[in-house]
Amino acid sequence: MAVKVLAFIAFLLFSVAIHASEALLIPVSTPKPEFPQNLLKKRHPGKVLVSLIVGAFGTVQSARVIESSHPQFTEAAQRAVVKWRYRPWEVAEGKPSSVEIAVPIIFGARGLHPFSPQITVGLENILCAYLNHEVHASKRDFPNEPLSKVDVFWHAQKYLAGSYTRSRVPDEAARTALFSTLEKAVPKIVKDCRNHPDRRMVGFLPKEIAELVVGGS
Template sequence: MPGKMIVCIFVMVAGLLANQVMAANSWPVPLHMPDFERPQSLRDAPWPAQISVRILVRRDGSVQFVEVVEGTDPEFIAIARKAVEQWRFQSWTPPASSPEGEVIRVTVNYGETEGQRQSLAHNVKLKKVLCHQLNEQVRKRNAWWLPRRSSDPSVFEQTERYLSHDPMIRTYLSDAQRQDLVVALLEARADIIARCKSNPASRYVDQLPEKVREAI
């Protein structure tokens, strides 16, 4: 991985070309990825800065735990296995070299500050956002008498961050492809706001450009 990046998690797939053009559903989009929970018995014990696991993501999105990378502690292995066995992804099309599924390395980094952390399945949260929530954010941002909270990013900012930095997307899409998604989001911003204003009970993601929606 070029350079040194501070991210909540990163994913590496051996042998995958960074500039390979991927079609819709050609990478495993998270549906449910609960974090590794520290058990009560380890609340005061040393906790590793990061935990790396290798998992098999099958074609149907189901997951098989393979191993903890560079870790032999039975308790940490049990923690990782318990979390991974609950992970689920959308069905996808694996590469031709492994049509039934692909082994992926996922690293959860616990060295981040709370503000820098991002959910293992941040896209799932975005899918739950309703238009009336975006409408309220827009109203508050446009109200000059209300202070803006820099620690409370807007839905658009969260979406842009997901498209730019989500570990799955970074693994399967090139910089140019991710930038293209961000540009499509920004160019559609006014239309998204207008549609959400007209349909406050609808889902925010349903108002996004098709290629952006497919990535989420």
């Protein structure tokens, strides 16, 4: 019982630390990319993971593609994200002059079966159906790999490694613990998403991680 009480107190302190500073990166205009027409006709799903550096004026200072499944998806994503705008913030009280965030962009929100032309932007909007698609592909192609290596979870790890997360969780030990928390939660997330394919994956992330996701619950 004492262990549970201490864990609960630690979680409360973590939540207070997150909410003590006003959240940055409040979206003002984040239009989705356009699905390349020839890939759409071929029912070709894909993904791009882009690293954004957003300055205090709310504009995107740089956009670097970390991963892409097709050059045309890369071009579509880059054309969109450079136009994004966020609410400006004052560089004071520990708020940085810029922050970095990893943004996954999924072309074909449900994967391949059934194919959907819907595009989801951001970790907070990834559908469980897409995670299910990736888990199925991973088990088929890399049966000996742990599920934590599935791209969706790798995207989450890149998100947690960005300076945006550092700005909201300044304590290094607390940030390190997030990665372990995510890895331990993977089997349950996979199971929950398998049972609820139409839900967003963020709803099944550990609460302390979901609260860090821009636009998340």
